[in-house]
Amino acid sequence: MGEGQTVPLAAEQAHYLFSVMRLGVGDAVLVFGGRAGEWLARVSTAGKRGGALLCERQTRPLRLPPDLWLLFAPIKKARTDFIVEKAAEMGAARICPVQTDFTNAERIRQDRLQAHAIEAAEQCGGTYVPEVCNLRRLSDILADWPEGRRLMFCDEALVGAGAALGDAPRGPWAILIGPEGGFSDAERTRLRGLPFAHPVSLGPRVLRADTAAVAAMTLWQQALGDWG
Amino acid sequence: MGEGQTVPLAAEQAHYLFSVMRLGVGDAVLVFGGRAGEWLARVSTAGKRGGALLCERQTRPLRLPPDLWLLFAPIKKARTDFIVEKAAEMGAARICPVQTDFTNAERIRQDRLQAHAIEAAEQCGGTYVPEVCNLRRLSDILADWPEGRRLMFCDEALVGAGAALGDAPRGPWAILIGPEGGFSDAERTRLRGLPFAHPVSLGPRVLRADTAAVAAMTLWQQALGDWG
CATH class of the missing domain: 3.40.1280.10 (SPOUT methyltransferase, trefoil knot domain)
Incomplete structure (x- = not known):
């Protein structure tokens, strides 16, 4: 994830966001994963079997736990x-x-x-x-x-x-x-x-x-x- | 509870011991409760709706947790x-x-x-x-x-x-x-x-x-x- 970067959604994630949570294009979500920390992103494409998010800005840095x-x-x-x-x-x-x-x-x-x-x-x-x-x-x-x-x-x-x-x-x-x-x-x-x-x-x-x-x-x- | 003391059983306890666990007169169980610690007891009466245990000896003293x-x-x-x-x-x-x-x-x-x-x-x-x-x-x-x-x-x-x-x-x-x-x-x-x-x-x-x-x-x- 990074500013302006697009994150593709798997079918399961798209189902959750668009069918369960009823989000549409332009709606905001917080996403995290990998080593990227937490980002504010907006729905850029919403489909039945997929979609994409556009990352706007990092809301929290990655906080690694101890080893x-x-x-x-x-x-x-x-x-x-x-x-x-x-x-x-x-x-x-x-x-x-x-x-x-x-x-x-x-x-x-x-x-x-x-x-x-x-x-x-x-x-x-x-x-x-x-x-x-x-x-x-x-x-x-x-x-x-x-x-x-x-x-x-x-x-x-x-x-x-x-x-x-x-x-x-x-x-x-x-x-x-x-x-x-x-x-x-x-x-x-x-x-x-x-x-x-x-x-x-x-x-x-x-x-x-x-x-x-x-x-x-x-x-x-x-x-x-x-x-x- | 105390040595030689009889403990009456409630219907639910009798059901568990005699119908579920299939214990009979003379069988041993460990019991605890109140301030008595843990005792070895034997079934002295076994019925459908009740029964009794006879306490033999204390197996562990009461161990109170901190306050x-x-x-x-x-x-x-x-x-x-x-x-x-x-x-x-x-x-x-x-x-x-x-x-x-x-x-x-x-x-x-x-x-x-x-x-x-x-x-x-x-x-x-x-x-x-x-x-x-x-x-x-x-x-x-x-x-x-x-x-x-x-x-x-x-x-x-x-x-x-x-x-x-x-x-x-x-x-x-x-x-x-x-x-x-x-x-x-x-x-x-x-x-x-x-x-x-x-x-x-x-x-x-x-x-x-x-x-x-x-x-x-x-x-x-x-x-x-x-x-x-």
């Missing part, structure tokens, strides 16, 4: 949707569904979850949409871990032990939330042995995975992210 | 249920739905929300069930505010300003989460003028009310509650 990934084990559909929504609101840069030893999910609908992340970004007035990755095995992700990225590992076995982020350094991070039912012993042993892993406790009560995701992102954003 | 109230403006049904569930998991002692200037809800189903809180406590292995209060006007609650209780007021207008709990004192607290659409100017002016109110920012992104509730309880539990 935080959220890794979580997909659970029931409604709660998985919820975790993706909350990750977008809480400012995760990337959302990675992972398969753990106790995860039942064999596949996810990446396209549906990505659409969910876009909607959440729209809802909370964001200018950035986190990328939703495809489902991968936790063991594969750990074997392939990017250098320099730290891992906040929310360990149910630490309940009540009070391990916190403390003086952990800033920089690229990921948060890992286990499935309902927790990590297997093998996973926990492996995670504890990783040099880049920081085990953190989420208090004395056992939290559901979706609650744990929001709570963990809150602790991280407050200690190391953009809430400070 | 934290969550005040929130009820929103759509699913998200209201969600806030009640999350408040129970995150260790609120009392859950108070409030009517603000921009709250549409005229009434709530207190009994339904209370049942939801019980279920959430069961799910997360709690031994304490927070009380769900009836809906009251925010202005009435503030006019009648208990002495010595502080109020963490999550002010959307502070987005990005970084106001935090800092060195706020421990003791009885309440968290107030506004409705979608925020507080009215009159409410915000009043809240800011209250000597017991501490405005707190929840970061640079606008959060939905249910996300804000979990995030605010996380900050509070970490700074002043039982996560530290």
Whole structure:
């Protein structure tokens, strides 16, 4: 997007703007996406199966979230949707569904979850949409871990032990939330042995995975992210 | 509850235990409630419309959460249920739905929300069930505010300003989460003028009310509650 630039509309977007919202040529909309920030645009062409917008001016610059990934084990559909929504609101840069030893999910609908992340970004007035990755095995992700990225590992076995982020350094991070039912012993042993892993406790009560995701992102954003 | 004590079952509980779970006389269950903690009990009488349990021994003592109230403006049904569930998991002692200037809800189903809180406590292995209060006007609650209780007021207008709990004192607290659409100017002016109110920012992104509730309880539990 840029001043005077035309943005073509996909059939679905045209349907929403012209049939649902009943906009016509000349009507104004706010658009965002990619790295362009938010723009005021006007409908320049309106058709049944497409159309176009003309960008007038940038209303808000792109605001990138901190370099935080959220890794979580997909659970029931409604709660998985919820975790993706909350990750977008809480400012995760990337959302990675992972398969753990106790995860039942064999596949996810990446396209549906990505659409969910876009909607959440729209809802909370964001200018950035986190990328939703495809489902991968936790063991594969750990074997392939990017250098320099730290891992906040929310360990149910630490309940009540009070391990916190403390003086952990800033920089690229990921948060890992286990499935309902927790990590297997093998996973926990492996995670504890990783040099880049920081085990953190989420208090004395056992939290559901979706609650744990929001709570963990809150602790991280407050200690190391953009809430400070 | 106490050793050797008999606990009568309501028709609904009897239905669940004997028809749904198919338990019979002599079978063991874990029960909790009131101030008794969690007990191992056995079915002593099983009938179609009632029955009784005999308490054997306490398996876990009552673990009271800190003295934290969550005040929130009820929103759509699913998200209201969600806030009640999350408040129970995150260790609120009392859950108070409030009517603000921009709250549409005229009434709530207190009994339904209370049942939801019980279920959430069961799910997360709690031994304490927070009380769900009836809906009251925010202005009435503030006019009648208990002495010595502080109020963490999550002010959307502070987005990005970084106001935090800092060195706020421990003791009885309440968290107030506004409705979608925020507080009215009159409410915000009043809240800011209250000597017991501490405005707190929840970061640079606008959060939905249910996300804000979990995030605010996380900050509070970490700074002043039982996560530290």
